[in-house]
Amino acid sequence: MTAQLLNAHDGSHVWANSYNREIADLFVVQEEIIRTLADRVGVRIERPLPESGAARVSALRYYLMGRAAKEDFSLAGNERLRQFSLKAIEADPNSQFGYIGMAWSYRNDSVFWHKQENDPDEALKRAAEYADKAILLAPDDANAHFARAQIHSEAGEVEQAIARYDRAIVLNPSDPNILVHSAGVLLNVGRIDEAIDRIELAMGIDPFYPDWFNWQMGLGALRKA
Structure with a gap:
């Protein structure tokens, strides 16, 4: 077909x-x-939110603004992500959106910008706390599990990372970013064929995929050779 x-x-x-x-x-x-x-066409099939309302919609709006703000991949962009995420939590402290954004902001700090002057381990710990809060509030949100999976991966907690990625994929199998990030962990533990399958699936979902998808595929090909 x-x-x-x-x-x-x-x-x-x-x-x-x-x-x-x-x-x-x-x-x-x-x-x-x-x-x-x-x-x-821009609408991913996910489990419906358990409830709606003005506060929740506002929190989602701030969360999406935060995601857009970090696209320039800079310290300033990451700070904007954090500020929008805090606004999301203020708008609706019972929704997961702001906590997901905060988890990513602290994860980014740990990996990219806390290496010299601050404490990357403490930043990653705070990231995990925010991701756990998001999962507690919304256990069926794929992005909450995605954030936690990436934090597990950065902490070297490989089995936990794989389990979280698998859960995120079950909840939203149409997200190419989750698929390719999960492939990175699979490559590191020698599950090469599974990793390549996931990368190929992600490329099929998004024909305008970013260059780093090719990097992961190249790494998979090297490991398989």
Whole structure:
């Protein structure tokens, strides 16, 4: 089976993928295609939020603004992520969004900007606390498990990281970033074929994937050789 997604306005190509499976996997493939198409048009299929309301929507808005603010990958961008995340917590302390953002901000500090003048271990500890809080509030949020998985990975807690990544993928199998980050951990423990499969799946989901997907695939090819 080959599926394609075209832009209806101008006919331009957006996405395509081929699936070669046993006939018994028909409904599995159907589900993969539905989730992938949903992702490409901007709406990922995830478990619904348990409740809504103005406060929760405001918290989500601040969280998304924080994610956008850190895209320049800088110390200043990470600080903006933290400030927006604090606003999200203030808007709704019972939603997970601000805590996820805070977890990422402290993880980033630990890995990239606390190496010289501050304490990276303390930063990673705070990141874990925020991620655990997010999971407590929203155990079905894939991004909360994703953040915790990455923190486990940075701490060298490999088995815990793999378990968290697997949980995040179950909750949202259409997120290419989760798939490729998880592949990095699998590569480190010698599960090369699984890692490559996940990277290939991520590339199929997002044809405009960033360059670091290729780096991971290259590393997988070297490990397999």
